Amino acid sequence: MTNFKEVIERKGTRSVKWDFADKLFKNEDILPMWVADMDFQVPDAVTTALQNRVSHGIFGYTLPDEDVKNTITSWVKNHYDYEIEKDWIFYSPGVVPSLHMLVQALSEIGDNVLIQTPVYPPFYSVIKNHGRHIIKNELTFDGERYDIDFEDFEQKIKDNNVTLFILCSPHNPVGRVWTEDELKKMADICLKYDVTILSDEIHADLVLGNNKHFSIASLSEDIDDATVTCYSPTKTFNLAGLQASYVVAKDKDKRKRLERQFHGQGINMLNTLGLTALEAAYKDGEQWLIDLREILAENVAYVRDRLHKETDTIKVIEPEGTYLLWLDCRKLGLEHEELKTFMQNEAKVGMNDGASFGEEGKGFMRMNIAAPKETIEAGVERLIQAVNKREA
Ligand SMILES: Cc1ncc(COP(=O)(O)O)c(C=O)c1O
Structure with a gap:
């Protein structure tokens, strides 16, 4: 059974999200929460089917x-x-x-x-x-x-x-x-x-x-x-x-x-x-998908509750679907380029730049929450620390 709690090392797999993050965010200590794939293993049935097919040669x-x-x-x-x-x-x-x-x-x-x-x-x-x-x-x-x-x-x-x-x-x-x-x-x-x-x-x-x-x-x-x-x-x-x-x-x-x-x-x-x-x-994959949706809902609730409790400046737009959280960061009072720099250099969380989705996305960032709780906690902690330090 897929263990949605397990943190699995993805570096070294040529993963876009993990292996190319340092270059994109120009920071070796970045925590990747960007491109839309998940840090979870697929349903066992998929792995088994692939293994069987691969062994055919x-x-x-x-x-x-x-x-x-x-x-x-x-x-x-x-x-x-x-x-x-x-x-x-x-x-x-x-x-x-x-x-x-x-x-x-x-x-x-x-x-x-x-x-x-x-x-x-x-x-x-x-x-x-x-x-x-x-x-x-x-x-x-x-x-x-x-x-x-x-x-x-x-x-x-x-x-x-x-x-x-x-x-x-x-x-x-x-x-x-x-x-x-x-x-x-x-x-x-x-x-x-x-x-x-x-x-x-x-x-x-x-x-x-x-x-x-x-x-x-x-x-x-x-x-x-x-x-x-x-x-x-x-x-x-x-x-x-x-x-x-x-x-x-x-x-x-x-x-x-x-x-x-x-x-x-x-x-x-x-x-x-x-x-x-x-x-x-x-x-x-049906049961896996049911389990996944629960994990995603828990992650959304965790990020929203902590960010809203511990900062006044980042607002989570409540998602009805997807594992991508749209964060309204406008209250930080930063110009968009400053916001990007702040996220990559101060918070060290690698998120998608809101402006890449269009002008209307200026002041926003997109956070991928399809990851084990430990990773999500680390990302939220980094964000809160950086925001609070800035506002101190
Ligand atoms: C709306 C939307 N369409 C398409 C894609 C990517 O599709 P594919 O990987 O099949 O090209 C994404 C990935 O994030 C997406 O969000």
Whole structure:
């Protein structure tokens, strides 16, 4: 059984989070709480399946067969209440590569593409890199919670003739799990103006407490036709290095476009070990995921309670999903560059820079809490010490 309490040395594994942190944060004593992977081992069933596959010793070309397709359709049905057919599925090494391909497949050069900011940084590059333009529907923030400005959402689409909307659901970095009602409202506006919805649902399984994730495509036949969804087991089960994900598209015309884009770029397979891990995780990872969610909820509560009790200046935005905590550090009174320097040199906690998610993220930092309690405690302690020293 996975021991979520055990601290496992990741340095020396070429881990982006641990082995490349010193360079990024220019500090050898940094505690990495940044890039979105977890410091937990995967479900035992996944390790065993990988070991069995590795011991075969031959790693030629592999393709998902009917069994794998059935495993995927069952997961999507059971977890997102979304009935999909096997030939709606496309395979890809990752959601980011998919977003790049999908922007090209579903819009034209020069088109305007809507995103809700602050948002996961590649949302900007997948638009800009392919000659499309970014249109922002900024999320509103009342100091506690982020919401959607629907009026602005519709106006931006109308005024800019937007053709594609990239939805982050659940939302990284603000931690919102969009409600059925919010999703329906966004979808209705998209349908009204004939906007294609590209829904990145990589965090779909990582919902906290009583929050429920809805796949936007599942809400009606019409919305399903207007939507292409990206899913992946890699965030859920900590498999990012194995690179395996999939895209679901119901509408025939969209599937034709995807076919041309994916196959045209030689992408139609899954990495052998990624495929093995995906199948094992989806078949036998359920209990592990239930346990993980509890640990994440405990970590959120721990960080929030301690920071709010022991500092007046860092506010945790309560997440409904994801293992990424959005910290409002504006009360520290630092310019954004000063805040970054303070976090890396004084607190020595390696977090994602809020401004990398967009202008709206200035004064914020993103903390990854998918780690054993001991690591979380050490990170929070460092933060509190640094803040209190500064304010003394
Ligand atoms: C919203 C979102 N999409 C995509 C990714 C990365 O996907 P992949 O590793 O499959 O490219 C992340 C990782 O943090 C993410 O938060």
